[in-house]
Amino acid sequence: MRILALDYGSKTVGLAITDPLGIIVQPLKTIWREREGKLRKTVEEIQETCKEYQVEELVLGYPCHMDGSEGERVERVLAFQEMLKKKIELPIHLYDERLSTMEAEEILRENGVPKDRQKEVLDQVAAQVILEDYLRNREEG
Template identity: 50%
Template sequence: MKKFALAVDFFLYIESLEVNLKERIMGLDYGSKTIGVAISDALGLTAQPFETIERNAENKLRRSLARIAEIVKEKDIKKIVVGLPVNMDGRSGERVALTLEFVEKLKSRVDVPIIMQDERLTTKEADEILDESGVKKQDRKQFIDQVAASIILKEYMEKENGQ
């Protein structure tokens, strides 16, 4: 009973603080077969992997856009950050054009600002994180895009916070 009372006291203390809540932000890693989704916490401190949207059915883009819009509504997302897959030398390639086309279609589905963020090396970094976390190579495919999305989002948040 004492532990419960302490937990209630702690909860009331946290609730009484004037916490500077920030807007929840979504990060997206757009790919030809999947879209990695990450979401920030309400304080704007962390970017958490959230979901991988599979794009392997008919009308795959329409369904993907509908799912993103659903998450935006459910999680009260106020901004979306989409990874921009520029080449290592900074030039735009075919993937950039496809991503920009995706963003234009997404704009018609959601009423929140969409920001582009350089995503160079995020998939490589995501693979390293999963490796260090002990995720087997054959199991990484299901997580790598959402982890990459969390890196894209984290880098954007750090840039916005001047870190």
């Protein structure tokens, strides 16, 4: 069972995916757009990715503040989730993404990824972190 994770940002959405057994997670790609509101093509690309990889569930990073409160970014993620629901008939799980970008940056540094290349893959590695954490907590829960 493949699960696709999405790390939503103002101009990008990072994607990470599990293997067909839903065990191993790997970064997949980053979808870039010119402006935050330009989401139609982004949703279409996610829809195509779901079909291509036979995805059965989505995990969408939920950007709470460190104290657990919700801010402006949460509203944007919830609006994005609603757009996804209209086009993609799969379960969409919101999952706390606190510190996922910092952890992704650390992973890239530890693996010697040059600074100029990190921006290209940061969001998909953050999606990988979100999905790995989601799977780990789902098993424990």
